[in-house]
Amino acid sequence: xxxxxxxxxxxxxWEGIAQLNMVPQYLFPPFSSVMMEFYHLVASGVLLDNxxxxxxxxxxGFLMGSVAGIVMGMGMGCxxxxxxxxxxxxxxxxxxxxxxxxxxxxxxxxxxxxxxxxLIFLCSFFPVLYNTITGIKGVDKEVIxxxxxxxxxxxxxxxxxILPLAMPNIFTGLRLEAGMxxxxxxxxxxxxxxxxxxxxxxxxxxxxxxxxxxxCLMVLSVxxxxxxxxxQYMEKKITREWV
Amino acid sequence: xxxxELRNIRNYVFSNLNMKVLDGELLVVLGPNGAGKTxxxxxxxxxxxxxxxxxxxxxxxxxxxxxxxxxGYLFQNLALFPHLDVFSNVGYSLRVKxxxxxxxxxxxxxxxxxxxxxxxxxxxPRNLSGGEKQRVALARALATSPKAxxxxxxxxxxxxxxxxxxxxxxxxxxxxxxxxxxxxTHNLADAEEMGDRFAVLNNGKIQEVISRGIFLLQSGEDxxxxxxxFHDCSQCTIGCHCTSIEQDYESADSPTYCLPTLMKS
Numbered sequence: 001x002x003x004x005x006x007x008x009x010x011x012x013x014w015e016g017i018a019q020l021n022m023v024p025q026y027l028f029p030p031f032s033s034v035m036m037e038f039y040h041l042v043a044s045g046v047l048l049d050n051x052x053x054x055x056x057x058x059x060x061g062f063l064m065g066s067v068a069g070i071v072m073g074m075g076m077g078c079x080x081x082x083x084x085x086x087x088x089x090x091x092x093x094x095x096x097x098x099x100x101x102x103x104x105x106x107x108x109x110x111x112x113x114x115x116x117x118x119l120i121f122l123c124s125f126f127p128v129l130y131n132t133i134t135g136i137k138g139v140d141k142e143v144i145x146x147x148x149x150x151x152x153x154x155x156x157x158x159x160x161x162i163l164p165l166a167m168p169n170i171f172t173g174l175r176l177e178a179g180m181x182x183x184x185x186x187x188x189x190x191x192x193x194x195x196x197x198x199x200x201x202x203x204x205x206x207x208x209x210x211x212x213x214x215x216c217l218m219v220l221s222v223x224x225x226x227x228x229x230x231x232q233y234m235e236k237k238i239t240r241e242w243v
Numbered sequence: 244x245x246x247x248e249l250r251n252i253r254n255y256v257f258s259n260l261n262m263k264v265l266d267g268e269l270l271v272v273l274g275p276n277g278a279g280k281t282x283x284x285x286x287x288x289x290x291x292x293x294x295x296x297x298x299x300x301x302x303x304x305x306x307x308x309x310x311x312x313x314x315g316y317l318f319q320n321l322a323l324f325p326h327l328d329v330f331s332n333v334g335y336s337l338r339v340k341x342x343x344x345x346x347x348x349x350x351x352x353x354x355x356x357x358x359x360x361x362x363x364x365x366x367x368p369r370n371l372s373g374g375e376k377q378r379v380a381l382a383r384a385l386a387t388s389p390k391a392x393x394x395x396x397x398x399x400x401x402x403x404x405x406x407x408x409x410x411x412x413x414x415x416x417x418x419x420x421x422x423x424x425x426x427x428t429h430n431l432a433d434a435e436e437m438g439d440r441f442a443v444l445n446n447g448k449i450q451e452v453i454s455r456g457i458f459l460l461q462s463g464e465d466x467x468x469x470x471x472x473f474h475d476c477s478q479c480t481i482g483c484h485c486t487s488i489e490q491d492y493e494s495a496d497s498p499t500y501c502l503p504t505l506m507k508s
Contacts, residue, residue: 146322150336
C-alpha cells in the first residue's frame, strides 16, 4: 500500500494540473487522456505490434550478449592466459557507450534488424563479461581444491562449483543490463529503425501526439522494470538458500 | 610396505623430505605455523608442485592428478560447498564420479548416520554450527572410501568440549574404517588423543618421529626434553606446565609457540 500511495498521489496531481488547462492539453495531456490513448493503441494492435518488434530485438541481442559474456567471462576468469590476451582489448572497448557504435554499425551492417540487435549485444556483453570474471575470481580457492580432492575433473569443477558460486555476480550483470537493453533498443529505433516502440515515439513526435509518446514511455518503464525484476526473482530463487 | 611414502621431496618449503606413513595408522604431524604442515598435506594430495616422489601403496602418484589420487582431505576451513545442502555436500564425490542415484543415497545416508548428522541433510552450510560443519566435512571426505585421509588442523575453530568430542569420534571412525590418516596440528591435546605415531615438523624438516608410547611417556614424565612440549599456549586444552612453557615462550622467536627443547639443541 505504501508503494502504491505515492503513485496514486502523482497520478492525481498530474490529472488535476492538466485539467486546470494552465498548459495546453496537446502539450501536457491529463492522465485520463493518456489512458484512453493506451486503450486505443492496444485495441488497434499498434502498441502490441511495436512492442513485439522491440521485445524480439531486446531478447535476441540480450541473449546473445549475455551468453557470449558468460562464456568469455568463464574463459577469462578460469584461464589466466585468456584473461591476459583479451583484457587489453576489452579494456579499451568497454568504456565506449553502446550507442557510440551506432554510426559505425550503420555503415558496416546497414540500417536493418541487425543494428539494434548488435547494439544490445554490445551493451549486454561487457557488463556481463566483467561480472562473470569477478564472480569466478571470487570463488574460494579452498572450495575448488576440495572439489579436486573429491575427484572432480576441471570441467565438473567449473559446472558444479565455480559457475554456481559465480551466479550472484552474473545475475547482478544480467539484472543491470536487462534494463539497459531496453533503453538502447528505444534509442536505436528512434534514430534508425521504422518499427518498435522507439519508432512509434518518433512518429508521434512528428504528429505532436504527446499522449502516444507518454504511453510509449510508460511501456518502456514497465518493460525495464519487469526485466530487472525477472532477473532479481531468478537470482533469489537460485541463490536464496545459500547467499 | 608403507601406505604413504614421501621420497626426496623438494619445493619452496622442503629441501629433502623423506617420510613414511604406515598402513592404517594415524600419524600426527606437529609443528608451528609456517613449518610446512599444510604444504606437506598438499604435496600428498597433489595440490602443489614439488620434486621427488609420493607413493601410495608403493605406486608413484606424481603424474596422477589430485582428482584421481583417491584421498579424503579435511581442510582447515573445511571448504564446504555453500551452494549445496548437507546431503549434496556429502554426496558430491559420488555425483561427480557418475554413481547411480540409489547407490549415492545409500552411501550418503550411511555416512550421515555414522557422523550422527542425518537430521541435518537438508540444511545448507551457513545454517550449521562449527561442530556440525566439521562432521559434514568429514563425512564428505569419507564418501569415496579414500585410500588416505588428510586432516589439516580441523579443530581450530571449535570450543574445547566440541573439540574433545570430535577428536574421539574421528579417531573411532578412522579405526573402524582402517584408513591411513595424516593429521597435522599444532595442538598438543589433539595430538595426544589421536596419534599412533608423531612426527615433529619445523622449518620444512622432520625433526623426529616417535611412537605413541614414547610420546606419552615423554609428555607425562619429562617435559623439558619432550617434543610433546611443543605447544601452542593459546590452544591449550590439557593441563600444561606453565612455568617451563613461559620460559620458552619468552625466548622463542615466535610469540605464540614453545619450541621443543630438541629443536633448539
